[in-house]
Amino acid sequence: MRHTISVLVENKFGVLARIAGLFSARGYNIASLAVSETLDPAISYMTIVVEAKDAKILEQIKKQLNKLIDVITITDFTKKEHVDRELVLARVKYSSKDKSKLENVFKKYVGKIIQHKADVAIIEAVGEGVQIKSLLDELSKFEIQELVRTGKLAISN
Amino acid sequence: MKGSEIFLESLKREGVEVMFGYPGGQVLPIFDSLYDSDIKFILTRHEQGAAHAADGYARATGKVGVCLATSGPGATNLVTGIANAYMDSIPMVAITGQVKSFLIGNDAFQEADVTGITRPITKHNYLVKDVKDLARIIREAFYIASTGRPGPVLIDIPSDIQLMDAEFIWPKNVEIRSYNPTLFGHPGQIKKAAKLIAAAKKPIIYAGGGVITSGAHKELKMLAEKINAPLTWTLMGIGAFPATHELSLGMLGMHGTAYANHAIMESDLIIAVGARFDDRVTGRLDAFAPYAKIIHIDVDPSSISKNVNVHIPIVGDAKNILIELLRDIKKVPNTCDWLKTVEGWKKKYPLVYKNDGALKPQYIIEQIYEVTEGDAIITTEVGQNQMWAAQWYKYTAPRTFISSGGLGTMGFGLPAAMGVKIGCPDKTVFDIAGDGSIQMNIQELMTCVANKINVKIAILNNGYLGMVRQWQELFYKRRYSQVDITSPDFVKLAESYGCVGIRVTKKEEVRPALEKAIATDNTVMIDFKVEPEENVFPMVPAGQAINQFIGGLA
Numbered sequence: 158m159r160h161t162i163s164v165l166v167e168n169k170f171g172v173l174a175r176i177a178g179l180f181s182a183r184g185y186n187i188a189s190l191a192v193s194e195t196l197d198p199a200i201s202y203m204t205i206v207v208e209a210k211d212a213k214i215l216e217q218i219k220k221q222l223n224k225l226i227d228v229i230t231i232t233d234f235t236k237k238e239h240v241d242r243e244l245v246l247a248r249v250k251y252s253s254k255d256k257s258k259l260e261n262v263f264k265k266y267v268g269k270i271i272q273h274k275a276d277v278a279i280i281e282a283v284g285e286g287v288q289i290k291s292l293l294d295e296l297s298k299f300e301i302q303e304l305v306r307t308g309k310l311a312i313s314n
Numbered sequence: 315m316k317g318s319e320i321f322l323e324s325l326k327r328e329g330v331e332v333m334f335g336y337p338g339g340q341v342l343p344i345f346d347s348l349y350d351s352d353i354k355f356i357l358t359r360h361e362q363g364a365a366h367a368a369d370g371y372a373r374a375t376g377k378v379g380v381c382l383a384t385s386g387p388g389a390t391n392l393v394t395g396i397a398n399a400y401m402d403s404i405p406m407v408a409i410t411g412q413v414k415s416f417l418i419g420n421d422a423f424q425e426a427d428v429t430g431i432t433r434p435i436t437k438h439n440y441l442v443k444d445v446k447d448l449a450r451i452i453r454e455a456f457y458i459a460s461t462g463r464p465g466p467v468l469i470d471i472p473s474d475i476q477l478m479d480a481e482f483i484w485p486k487n488v489e490i491r492s493y494n495p496t497l498f499g500h501p502g503q504i505k506k507a508a509k510l511i512a513a514a515k516k517p518i519i520y521a522g523g524g525v526i527t528s529g530a531h532k533e534l535k536m537l538a539e540k541i542n543a544p545l546t547w548t549l550m551g552i553g554a555f556p557a558t559h560e561l562s563l564g565m566l567g568m569h570g571t572a573y574a575n576h577a578i579m580e581s582d583l584i585i586a587v588g589a590r591f592d593d594r595v596t597g598r599l600d601a602f603a604p605y606a607k608i609i610h611i612d613v614d615p616s617s618i619s620k621n622v623n624v625h626i627p628i629v630g631d632a633k634n635i636l637i638e639l640l641r642d643i644k645k646v647p648n649t650c651d652w653l654k655t656v657e658g659w660k661k662k663y664p665l666v667y668k669n670d671g672a673l674k675p676q677y678i679i680e681q682i683y684e685v686t687e688g689d690a691i692i693t694t695e696v697g698q699n700q701m702w703a704a705q706w707y708k709y710t711a712p713r714t715f716i717s718s719g720g721l722g723t724m725g726f727g728l729p730a731a732m733g734v735k736i737g738c739p740d741k742t743v744f745d746i747a748g749d750g751s752i753q754m755n756i757q758e759l760m761t762c763v764a765n766k767i768n769v770k771i772a773i774l775n776n777g778y779l780g781m782v783r784q785w786q787e788l789f790y791k792r793r794y795s796q797v798d799i800t801s802p803d804f805v806k807l808a809e810s811y812g813c814v815g816i817r818v819t820k821k822e823e824v825r826p827a828l829e830k831a832i833a834t835d836n837t838v839m840i841d842f843k844v845e846p847e848e849n850v851f852p853m854v855p856a857g858q859a860i861n862q863f864i865g866g867l868a
């Protein structure tokens with residue numbers, strides 16, 4: 158099962174390697190990881206989506222993260238109210254007859270065509286996991302040349 | 315002040331009296347400053363020796379051990395020693411030189427990514443990028459190494475930083491917002507534990523290395539005596555409780571006593587103190603102690619419910635928690651019947667060996683115990699020698715059994731003994747060694763002689779990598795594959811290093827040889843030509859429940 162946790166860490170070099178190493182050394186899988194500075198530039202915020210077979214493994218992951226000296230706090234969103242989003246960018250093959258079809262897609266999702274040149278369009282979309290999933294299903298009707306995702310960002314409410 | 319001087323001044327502020335290490339190009343400024351320093355420096359013959367010596371010093375004294383090496387090969391030679399200290403939660407600070415900051419990442423001569431290499435085997439590590447941070451980093455490193463669950467911390471210092479000038483500012487205190495080890499147990503949990511203890515019929519105390527780290531041995535004894543519970547310990551917990559005490563069951567686990575293993579398997583309450591339910595202790599996990607509830611006292615939250623499910627976890631320092639627990643236990647359980655049962659197992663399955671005319675390793679250890687009147691500090695190598703040293707010497711005080719538990723590092727014993735002797739100069743220090751292991755760090759004999767570090771080495775020379783041979787005998791149909799290990803003439807070898815060598819081939823020679831070794835004011839190496847195919851028993855095969863023994867009379 159996938160769990161979303163956030164980790165506040167000291168914004169120092171090597172911290173990401175410590176976190177990544179902790180997962181790889183124990184054979185835990187990171188499904189997605191998003192990192193950036195917070196309002197306080199000395200602190201970074203990471204949203205990590207982890208794959209954990211059972212509650213015991215998730216518990217170990219949290220405890221091991223807590224043991225890292227540079228980790229300040231950990232929040233487990235499994236049972237905590239929160240908002241999460243992911244951003245998708247895609248480059249889609251596109252001809253003028255597709256235009257309305259593609260625009261139609263974005264009536265249901267938060268997203269838009271950012272630019273189009275000749276026969277390709279770059280689109281962006283933002284949403285929760287389920288929305289992103291169904292958006293990706295719809296986009297599969299088009300010819301996607303490349304698709305990139307930020308991984309999940311989560312914030313408690 | 316120059317970086318190198320800041321470094322040494324900081325060590326002095328931390329109370330460092332001795333360092334073990336080896337020089338090289340990227341630590342030249344430090345060694346230049348060391349020339350004028352009154353910190354004692356022990357030049358080992360290999361950096362691995364320096365790391366183990368610092369580790370042994372830390373285990374014997376409870377202080378932080380310090381080792382120092384140059385960049386690249388010097389640093390990588392420390393790695394085994396750092397991993398060893400990490401696995402056994404030993405407070406250590408390792409300092410390495412690094413290539414000049416502006417060369418880092420260029421594959422410069424003798425460059426290695428040492429913070430990268432040691433990240434998974436240190437509690438924390440630092441690459442110093444600014445000389446102004448140096449004093450603070452050293453202060454933090456000692457604090458992190460010695461608090462909470464202790465462990466090694468590495469500081470990598472580029473050589474240009476060692477030469478740069480900065481004002482020496484010693485931070486008054488350490489403030490690391492993200493590091494606050496829990497010291498005191500949760501009072502509610504401790505009360506619950508006291509209730510559970512009162513209701514137990516077959517309680518057992520299971521003590522680990524955490525008792526020794528926290529200095530909780532007195533409180534542990536008070537607890538055992540107060541609730542009249544038998545007590546068993548792990549390899550790391552040896553010395554936490556006197557082996558001569560009537561409630562003692564000796565070590566448990568793979569090579570534990572049969573009675574300790576029976577007792578834990580039949581118990582209805584396990585009080586684990588500073589122990590981590592490692593696989594060498596639990597054997598087959600799903601069969602471990604099926605009737606027992608578990609109270610687990612540990613300073614490291616990640617140790618709790620990692621291997622076994624715990625009913626009452628109490629996170630904090632063992633000593634603090636035991637003091638509170640002793641206060642909260644109002645009613646004590648009646649354990650008369652239980653102690654009788656345990657006594658029955660002790661009689662039925664004693665720890666034995668066939669003491670015939672042959673030169674038996676177990677006999678030698680018993681003799682070391684008698685000749686030293688139980689007052690020596692014993693270090694060990696790894697293998698059968700280690701298990702016999704754990705089984706046959708009666709340790710009665712903490713920090714008297716110094717052994718590589720978690721990593722099981724052959725070659726640990728001799729350099730560790732050096733560190734122990736430097737920390738405890740008035741004690742007799744014996745390295746109980748195997749003929750294979752001793753050859754892994756034999757070069758440290760020279761360090762002993764050169765620095766007049768008088769240690770005694772008892773090689774249980776069976777001509778084999780004995781523990782591996784034992785497994786091949788028992789589980790691989792005696793197909794002895796690469797376990798026949800030849801050795802030099804240890805007596806001549808000792809003499810060529812400038813110490814004393816003694817060979818013992820007969821039982822009657824054991825006692826006089828040991829007496830002579832102790833009376834000699836030099837390092838002494840005794841080559842005991844023991845029974846080649848003696849096995850360590852009892853033994854629980856890997857993956858079995860721990861009451862399923864083979865061998866011995868168990």
Ligand SMILES: Cc1ncc(C[n+]2csc(CCOP(=O)(O)OP(=O)(O)O)c2C)c(N)n1
Nearest residue numbers: 697698699722724748749750751779780781
């Ligand atoms: C550095 C290292 N390499 C390999 C091993 C695996 N190992 C464990 S015990 C052992 C044999 C040790 O032989 P010896 O020192 O003669 O001790 P004995 O078992 O004969 O007492 C070996 C090879 C180890 N523990 N450490």
Ligand SMILES: [Mg+2]
Nearest residue numbers: 748749778780
């Ligand atoms: Mg041997």
